[in-house]
Amino acid sequence: MPQIQVTLLKGRPQEEITALGKALTEAAASALAVAPEVVRVSVVECEPTNWFVGGESMAQRRGTGHA
Numbered sequence: 001m002p003q004i005q006v007t008l009l010k011g012r013p014q015e016e017i018t019a020l021g022k023a024l025t026e027a028a029a030s031a032l033a034v035a036p037e038v039v040r041v042s043v044v045e046c047e048p049t050n051w052f053v054g055g056e057s058m059a060q061r062r063g064t065g066h067a
């Protein structure tokens with residue numbers, strides 16, 4: 001069965017995460033011609049201190065105005 005994992009920075013409202021799960025399920029079901037019931041979506045939330053871009057954490061980048 002199709003399985004999609006998404007990593008987001010922690011802090012988004014639950015409504016957005018729920019909407020993303022629904023949208024990804026519908027997109028995968030349509031593109032792959034399978035029933036939505038077989039699609040799995042997991043959303044992993046990452047602390048900004050643990051997400052690095054160019055060697056600098058998102059927490060650092062936010063503090064310096066880069067993010």
Ligand SMILES: O=C(O)/C=C/C=C(\O)C(=O)O
Nearest residue numbers: 007008009010012053067
């Ligand atoms: O990697 C980046 O530059 C930014 C990532 C942002 C997200 O993943 C988010 O908004 O959740």
